Amino acid sequence: MNWSNLFVLTVSAAIGPEAVRYILGAQGLNIHYGYTGLFNFGQAGFMAVGAYGVAIVSASEQAGGLGYSVWLGVLAGLVAAVLLALLMGVPTLRLRGDYLAIVTIAASEIIRLVIRSERFDWLTGGNSGINGFANSFFDANPFDNSHRYEFGPFEYLGKDLWVMLIGWLVIAFFGLLTFLLMRSPWGRVLRSIRENEDAVRSLGKNVQAYKMQALVLGGVMGAVGGAIYALYQNLALPDDFVTRTTFIAYAALILGGAARVGGPIIGGVIWYGIFAFMTNLVTEVSGTYWFKSASWLPSIVKDNAGQFPFVFLGVALMLLVVFRPQGIFGDRREVELDAR
Amino acid sequence: MPADTMETSSGPAALAGVPDTVGVAKPDPIVVADKVVRRFGGVTAVNVDHVEFQRGTITALIGPNGAGKTTFFNLLTCFDQPQEGTWTFNGTPLNGVAPHKVAKMGMVRTFQLTKVLTKLTVIENMRLGATGQKGESFLGSLLKQVWSDQERSITERADELLARFKMDHMREQYAGQLSGGQRKLLEMARALMTEPELIMLDEPMAGVNPALKQSLLEHVKSLRDEGRSVIFVEHDMDMVFDISDWVVVMAEGRLIAEGTPDQVGSNPAVIDAYLGSHHDRDLNPDVGGGPEGGAS
Numbered sequence: 001m002n003w004s005n006l007f008v009l010t011v012s013a014a015i016g017p018e019a020v021r022y023i024l025g026a027q028g029l030n031i032h033y034g035y036t037g038l039f040n041f042g043q044a045g046f047m048a049v050g051a052y053g054v055a056i057v058s059a060s061e062q063a064g065g066l067g068y069s070v071w072l073g074v075l076a077g078l079v080a081a082v083l084l085a086l087l088m089g090v091p092t093l094r095l096r097g098d099y100l101a102i103v104t105i106a107a108s109e110i111i112r113l114v115i116r117s118e119r120f121d122w123l124t125g126g127n128s129g130i131n132g133f134a135n136s137f138f139d140a141n142p143f144d145n146s147h148r149y150e151f152g153p154f155e156y157l158g159k160d161l162w163v164m165l166i167g168w169l170v171i172a173f174f175g176l177l178t179f180l181l182m183r184s185p186w187g188r189v190l191r192s193i194r195e196n197e198d199a200v201r202s203l204g205k206n207v208q209a210y211k212m213q214a215l216v217l218g219g220v221m222g223a224v225g226g227a228i229y230a231l232y233q234n235l236a237l238p239d240d241f242v243t244r245t246t247f248i249a250y251a252a253l254i255l256g257g258a259a260r261v262g263g264p265i266i267g268g269v270i271w272y273g274i275f276a277f278m279t280n281l282v283t284e285v286s287g288t289y290w291f292k293s294a295s296w297l298p299s300i301v302k303d304n305a306g307q308f309p310f311v312f313l314g315v316a317l318m319l320l321v322v323f324r325p326q327g328i329f330g331d332r333r334e335v336e337l338d339a340r
Numbered sequence: 341m342p343a344d345t346m347e348t349s350s351g352p353a354a355l356a357g358v359p360d361t362v363g364v365a366k367p368d369p370i371v372v373a374d375k376v377v378r379r380f381g382g383v384t385a386v387n388v389d390h391v392e393f394q395r396g397t398i399t400a401l402i403g404p405n406g407a408g409k410t411t412f413f414n415l416l417t418c419f420d421q422p423q424e425g426t427w428t429f430n431g432t433p434l435n436g437v438a439p440h441k442v443a444k445m446g447m448v449r450t451f452q453l454t455k456v457l458t459k460l461t462v463i464e465n466m467r468l469g470a471t472g473q474k475g476e477s478f479l480g481s482l483l484k485q486v487w488s489d490q491e492r493s494i495t496e497r498a499d500e501l502l503a504r505f506k507m508d509h510m511r512e513q514y515a516g517q518l519s520g521g522q523r524k525l526l527e528m529a530r531a532l533m534t535e536p537e538l539i540m541l542d543e544p545m546a547g548v549n550p551a552l553k554q555s556l557l558e559h560v561k562s563l564r565d566e567g568r569s570v571i572f573v574e575h576d577m578d579m580v581f582d583i584s585d586w587v588v589v590m591a592e593g594r595l596i597a598e599g600t601p602d603q604v605g606s607n608p609a610v611i612d613a614y615l616g617s618h619h620d621r622d623l624n625p626d627v628g629g630g631p632e633g634g635a636s
Contacts, residue, residue: 177482180481180482180484181478181481181482183484184475184480184481184482184484184487185467185468185473185474185475185476185481185487185491186475186476186477186478186480186481187481188460188464188467188468188476189468189476191457191459191460192457192460192468194459195456195457195458195459195460196455196456196457198419198451198455199451199455199456199457199527200440200468201419201439201440201443202417202419202439202440202443202448202449202450202451202455202531203440203443203448203468203469203471203530203531203533203534204440204441204443204444204448204471204534205440205468205476206438206440207440213478333514334459334514337458337459337514337516337517
């Protein structure tokens with residue numbers, strides 16, 4: 001087994017474009033759930049809107065798009081996310097806790113199913129999605145798109161480097177924004193709403209308006225994540241935005257620690273790192289002669305080796321919630337207050 | 341604060357000549373409610389014909405369990421909406437007004453079950469109470485220069501209040517670590533951060549230890565001396581008789597008596613309502629009550 005190769009693959013994935021997408025989604029959820037206490041389980045919907053905003057606006061007219069520049073497309077994705085937040089927020093933000101979760105998860109599934117339906121084939125490309133809209137994005141790349149850049153043992157294609165550069169700059173920007181907002185009285189109102197919205201109302205604050213601002217802000221973060229991922233793949237695909245996308249972002253957030261600026265970032269890196277490590281490990285192990293010839297292993301294990309990373313992650317999440325519910329950055333005192 | 345106690349029409353002194361009849365007009369009312377009805381399904385929780393609360397006084401709202409006191413409180417502060425009726429604060433009708441707007445007008449409440457913000461420190465709880473904060477707008481919050489001066493003066497005021505309530509040593513603790521009584525104090529202090537004209541306390545004494553009660557009483561009195569109006573719901577009769585200028589009694593959703601503490605204390609309808617000496621009869625036979633029995 002090639003351990004150094006395994007290590008390189010793990011680290012590359014942990015900071016790679018796919019991790020960037022989940023980190024941005026988790027940063028948005030940090031605003032929603034971590035600071036404001038909104039159980040938004042429809043983050044995948046915001047990500048889809050960001051991705052399809054870019055895809056539809058910047059795909060060529062032959063491909064069924066509008067043929068505008070990719071930057072205008074990103075902007076369109078953000079505007080769409082704001083509109084979605086407003087549309088979703090007006091009827092749902094009066095709901096509390098679990099009810100909001102049910103409605104948001106349904107909303108994100110509605111978005112995905114509408115996007116992939118045949119009726120909207122002319123606009124969204126149905127279940128095969130839209131591709132080939134990101135060329136001008138890669139034209140702006142200061143690196144050589146097809147060149148392999150080496151950093152010690154790490155190797156990246158120029159096009160991946162460009163996506164990672166943009167992605168991590170955006171993550172840093174949203175991290176800074178979150179930090180500035182949450183140290184201010186505005187952030188204090190959000191955290192208070194998380195604790196008890198009636199108390200905040202009784203002190204003369206417009207709770208509904210604050211929740212809406214939080215929903216829009218976090219939704220925009222998710223939409224940027226969706227847009228960057230679509231650009232990276234040069235493809236917007238409806239099934240990239242299944243509910244699992246939301247749950248993975250949540251897992252990253254809780255692993256890192258909710259209501260902490262660094263929580264979703266470090267959580268996302270570690271989460272995706274572990275996932276990549278497990279996937280590569282399972283691939284390596286299941287390719288060995290030892291594994292193939294191990295007659296004591298039941299065939300269900302042998303045939304489904306690819307599912308094991310998810311099993312490990314599930315167990316890891318359970319252990320996390322039991323032994324370190326506050327995540328990596330959280331303060332245990334805060335979590336324990338809930339039990340009182 | 342308005343309410344100049346020297347003026348004859350306002351403050352407790354002006355209540356001297358007011359008769360102790362239900363729904364009596366006050367010289368200078370701050371809150372007036374008319375024909376307010378709140379039903380939950382078939383149960384009429386509140387059915388108040390007319391009541392006025394005098395400005396600059398401490399008014400107690402008492403009554404047996406289930407009398408509708410807290411529901412009436414929720415209605416007055418717009419945390420709940422009645423099926424019928426009108427009510428005003430400083431002459432402004434409050435039908436359909438959002439609760440946070442009522443608070444902005446200067447009518448601030450506390451809750452029977454305390455609602456402290458557990459994962460915020462005591463001082464952060466206090467700071468939240470301050471109104472008109474520039475840093476509470478999305479754009480204003482981004483630049484610390486915009487709000488840091490105001491934050492400093494808010495913190496000073498919060499520290500003064502905490503000292504007054506003898507909670508300054510808990511400044512940096514999470515509110516969730518406080519005892520029930522301390523939470524009551526914190527909630528009251530936090531409400532005062534809004535500089536309310538009228539403060540509505542829902543059972544301020546419940547769960548507070550006797551040593552703390554005395555100081556809480558003093559705090560409530562000092563609010564009146566500052567010219568604020570206080571309305572409170574309470575079961576603790578010592579408190580009611582000790583500090584209130586006027587007492588309003590509810591039973592089964594209706595007002596059954598009002599007057600000075602002494603007048604109310606000797607009112608037979610009130611004694612009935614509390615002790616249930618006529619438990620098998622309707623409280624107010626002339627009104628023609630429904631199938632419900634006497635007060636219990």
